[in-house]
Amino acid sequence: MSLTTDSALEIKVKKSTERISENMHIVANEPSLAFYRLQEHVRKAINPMVDRRVEVSKLRQELQGRCYDIDYAVQAIKAMNKAEDSFKNIQDILKNAIFLKQQLKYEESRRKKPESNSVYKRLSTHITLDLPELPELSDVVRETANRVESMMSKATH
Structure with missing residues (x-):
């Protein structure tokens, strides 16, 4: 009987350990x-x-945001490259203007004559010297000579 009890006990122990394991x-x-x-x-x-x-x-x-900034910077640089021709044109125009201004100054300095040699001044001095001493007439002649002289100087300038 010990064998049957041991085998029955073993079966019960196995079943109980399986149930415990299953519960766990x-x-x-x-x-x-x-x-x-x-x-x-x-x-x-x-x-x-x-x-x-x-x-x-x-x-x-x-x-x-930084990508947008980079795109903007790239576009600005491309625009600067396109503006290079415009800047060269501006530079050429400025050089030409400076050259023409120098030519004008040279021509003015060549054309300037001393004002004492003016034909109208010489004429007015002769007119006042040659005329008789009439106070009314000499004032009118001087005034007319001055007007002619001022008009001529304005016309030359």
């Missing part, structure tokens, strides 16, 4: 426990993940 497996894998573990993991991981996401979003916006 059920308790360990129970859905509420699994949800608790998930909640615990999410609570620990969500804040750093949100912080990283906000940081990535800010960096994306900054990068996009």
Whole structure:
């Protein structure tokens, strides 16, 4: 009988250990426990993940702004290259204007004659000297000579 009791006892022990193991497996894998573990993991991981996401979003916006700045700078440089011809034209026109101004100054300096040799001054001196001394007439002659002289100087300038 000891053999049958031992084999019966062995069967009962095996069944009980299987049930204990099965219960442990059920308790360990129970859905509420699994949800608790998930909640615990999410609570620990969500804040750093949100912080990283906000940081990535800010960096994306900054990068996009800098890309716009670079595009603007590239367009400005391309526009400067196109303006090179205009600047060369301006430079040529300025050189030409300076040259013409120098020519005008040279011509003016060549044409200037001393005012004492003016024909109208000489004429007015002769007119006043040759006329008899009539006070009314000499004043009119002087005034007329001065007017003619001023008109001629305005016309030459």
